[in-house]
Amino acid sequence: MPTPVSSPSEFAFELALCSHLEETTDWLPARQLGAAVASPGSRIIDICAVVPGPEFDERTAITEQDIPARAVESSVGAGKSVFWRDAFDCHPAQARRATDHAVEVGFFESEFRRGREYVRRAVRYPDDWFSKLVGIENKPDLGSPGDLLRQLRLDVSLALFDEVVLATESYVTGAHLNRIPDAVGVWRFDPDTGAKEIVREAKTLPTGTTGVEPVEYHSLHTDVALVSPADKRTARIRLAERAYGKGWRQYDLPACAHASVDSVGRPVCDHFGRVIDPGAECGKSCAGFDPADSPEFDRASLRESRTRWVSDPSGVTRRQSGLGRFF
Template sequence: MREYAFELALCGAIEDEETLVARQLGAHVQGRRIIDVVAIEPGPAVDRRAAITDGTIPSAAIEAPVGPGTARALRDVFPDRRPEQRGRLVERAVQAGFFERERVGGDPAVRQVCRYPERWFDRLVGIENKPDLDRPGDLQGQLQTDVSLGIFDAVVLATASHVTGAHRNRIPEEVGIWQFDPESGERDVLRDPTSLATDRTGIEILDRMPGQTDIRTVSPSEKARARRRLAERAYGKGWRTFDYPGCTRCVPGDGPTETAPYCEWAGRIVDPASECGPDCRGYESGECPPVDLTARRANASPWRPDPEGRTRRQAGLDRYE
């Protein structure tokens, strides 16, 4: 099974009412690291987060010096941004239901509709997929980057291969190992991951060259912002990032790959964005199958679609909740 299909099957298998799942997200601070899968264990404030928006709240809006109590002029909220950048940031935050527009002394201003619920997520687990360990690529370097940086609470390698002692020796000891069967959805935990110190200074590996490795230290506050940004993107994106092509031969899969696009002509899960269309020899134009990916995600996880949004209520003089 190709890595794309393996990834979709794993996402379908681990998603449940206590786990939010997303795929292909940036897991770095200044470097370049794309993690295959992120699994989020919700925190006590997840319902408050779900009530704001079903999309991603922009990090710049969360970090901006503005709260729900008093509106602030845009020039004071984003002093280092050009006017057109301010406008784009505000538009994204308003569309997300996190900012509302007002005016202060005739100038454009914004206010948060509610306080950001920092504790909406608890643990972040990063999962690197490598169905075939005989073709590892830069697996060791990728996993070592995840461990040394420590954005995730835990890191796991998922594979369909038989894991030998030689394989284990090439994998950082902090990394857990799952043997996963994408056909049945069965998962064997061969090694539990070690909990990583997300609240301590991390080391980000930026580049590797023969005889030289470029690194930088990452402060706990930088890591906290990166974790929040990653969690927000995961909440808004999810893992069903595909659209069904207009082909009668592309239908929903079975078992762990339920809702994933299965091509009857190719006999496998396909990536519609790169493999489907009139250029495919098996393509037969027709209507897309009636698959409601939004409803499926809502039924299978803590994510909630199309919330009513949060409205402010005054709790005291100049104080809002």
């Protein structure tokens, strides 16, 4: 008999909340993105939701992928082409990567002169394409908080997100609320019914000012790094762009006869009768594993049908290149 699961895993909770946000808001949720600046990789936010701004449609017209933040912040302009390396204020390897990706997604156009690559912007970057970034940390069971308070304190003092929310399935007591930083909003969410109660509203964080990022914790003190408003701006563009390109359904599906995908794109297993976390649960070590082809899954069509993300825009570069042939 399959093992019954009494409480949903954090993975299933996270997917249910992403799906709920898609259904009830115009936000674009994405999962598991880096949300630290001075010490990249030290803070991964469970969900980053991008709230569309007035220029959202201009952004969707450029590419379905992320546009590299370094390219957006570079001095590559729309007029005269410049030698790619002269336009970046970072390590040449990072500049090279940003240039290649910007060309690939149609944000830069490039040409070669005497073996050197020159680039120019193919399109204006719509700065107001997003109006807010909401960081959501999931902790279905507040009884095992782990690093939760430390993570939320970092989010508030760094203020990379406009709002930070703790989402839980647990009953939230006054004692919990007292411990959670004041600015952090609290949602109670039931992943089975989709019912969401706002226990406490999130406060708006000062994203335009210097942030304080804890980088090393010692028993009696914490080392911090100051993150300038300019570095925060770049990090926010990077976060928004990665969220736009990635979304929340980027998991591999198991090559198992019991696996399928439900109507909102969650991986489900008919052996256990629930949403599964393929990376953690599937494979030869699972008692129900029955080798087969992975289920088919058109992530792009599903995401496009449920959000304002556009899966295959015609692309500004291609249009302009096409026009260029006639002039």
